[in-house]
Amino acid sequence: MSELQERIQRHLDTLVDTGAETGVQVAVYQDGALVVDAVAGTADSATGRPVTSGTPIFSFSTGKNVAATLAHLLVAQGFLGYDSPVTDLWPEFGVHGKATATLRHVLTHTVGLPAMPREITAGDLPNWSRVCASLAAAEPRWRPGAAMGYHSYTFGYLVGELARRATGRSMCELLREWITAPLGIEGQLYFAAPKESLPGLARLEQQARQWPTYPDDGDAILAPWENQPSADFGNNDEILRADIPSVCTATAHGLAAMFNAVLRGELVDSARLAELSALAFEGTDQVFGTPARMALGFPIGRLGAPAEESSVAFGWPGGGGSYAYADPARRVAFALTKTRLVPNFDTALSVTTILADHLTGTR
Numbered sequence: 408m409s410e411l412q413e414r415i416q417r418h419l420d421t422l423v424d425t426g427a428e429t430g431v432q433v434a435v436y437q438d439g440a441l442v443v444d445a446v447a448g449t450a451d452s453a454t455g456r457p458v459t460s461g462t463p464i465f466s467f468s469t470g471k472n473v474a475a476t477l478a479h480l481l482v483a484q485g486f487l488g489y490d491s492p493v494t495d496l497w498p499e500f501g502v503h504g505k506a507t508a509t510l511r512h513v514l515t516h517t518v519g520l521p522a523m524p525r526e527i528t529a530g531d532l533p534n535w536s537r538v539c540a541s542l543a544a545a546e547p548r549w550r551p552g553a554a555m556g557y558h559s560y561t562f563g564y565l566v567g568e569l570a571r572r573a574t575g576r577s578m579c580e581l582l583r584e585w586i587t588a589p590l591g592i593e594g595q596l597y598f599a600a601p602k603e604s605l606p607g608l609a610r611l612e613q614q615a616r617q618w619p620t621y622p623d624d625g626d627a628i629l630a631p632w633e634n635q636p637s638a639d640f641g642n643n644d645e646i647l648r649a650d651i652p653s654v655c656t657a658t659a660h661g662l663a664a665m666f667n668a669v670l671r672g673e674l675v676d677s678a679r680l681a682e683l684s685a686l687a688f689e690g691t692d693q694v695f696g697t698p699a700r701m702a703l704g705f706p707i708g709r710l711g712a713p714a715e716e717s718s719v720a721f722g723w724p725g726g727g728g729s730y731a732y733a734d735p736a737r738r739v740a741f742a743l744t745k746t747r748l749v750p751n752f753d754t755a756l757s758v759t760t761i762l763a764d765h766l767t768g769t770r
Contacts, residue, residue: 475704
């Protein structure tokens with residue numbers, strides 16, 4: 408066991424032993440080698456079933472990393488260009504001033520549809536055609552490209568409908584054909600988990616205290632269900648089996664293996680890696696009011712990185728505390744998945760700090 412593996416494993420064990428976490432996975436690749444594969448705790452508190460490195464966990468917006476990667480594969484394989492108008496494939500999307508929207512706008516969360524139209528509820532998400540028809544008919548909050556705002560659930564449907572129209576295949580099919588099967592990680596990374604996989608999935612639980620409230624007062628951009636992760640949502644069989652490509656069901660190893668393949672040129676070449684990780688939009692997130700630095704499909708900068716690091720890492724965290732990123736400068740792919748939903752990223756920050764200290768000490 409390497410020193411890094413031992414340190415992270417000991418830290419995860421402490422988190423579980425102290426009750427801070429119930430089940431957690433961490434996987435790290437460096438220079439193409441799996442250097443950390445650590446797990447602790449239970450996959451299901453009711454039964455005591457242990458979590459293993461092969462236990463998929465519903466992980467909210469870490470799924471955007473997968474959808475964005477598939478978008479780049481669509482471009483790499485010639486189905487789309489970054490500046491292709493959405494209406495080339497989806498003509499009805501062009502109403503209400505959205506005719507200028509491009510894939511680049513979708514990837515940088517600048518297309519102007521951060522929230523689902525209010526007639527769409529969480530229960531409608533498995534109905535792909537209904538959601539996409541509603542998005543096509545929607546009026547954007549700003550002119551495409553004029554501003555950035557986190558596209559909570561809409562992102563996956565925008566990418567996914569373009570993918571479906573370009574290839575004739577769903578996002579869950581493309582994920583299997585283009586990523587999980589070639590990389591040998593089938594069963595570790597899903598949009599739309601198969602029915603037969605459901606008994607082996609982890610069960611989420613929700614920390615009862617300290618969650619912020621999101622009243623649906625008409626002024627908030629996102630509806631409460633779009634803003635706050637829910638264990639009930641992530642444990643729902645219909646949701647788990649639905650193709651909702653802003654979220655995913657995954658192991659930490661599956662997510663880290665995907666990002667490792669991106670860094671090593673197994674999914675995209677070096678020129679495309681440089682393009683997908685470069686700064687594409689900088690401004691203020693209109694949803695959260697926070698500074699935003701966006702690459703094509705990903706936020707730039709490691710979560711919690713000090714300014715002096717000038718982090719060029721890219722990757723999405725997920726509501727409830729999961730996180731995955733790729734760091735081209737340090738040649739590191741990282742992922743953390745967990746069963747307890749909390750309103751912070753304390754566990755991810757503590758683990759990435761251990762990793763950063765290790766990397767700094769060995770460079």
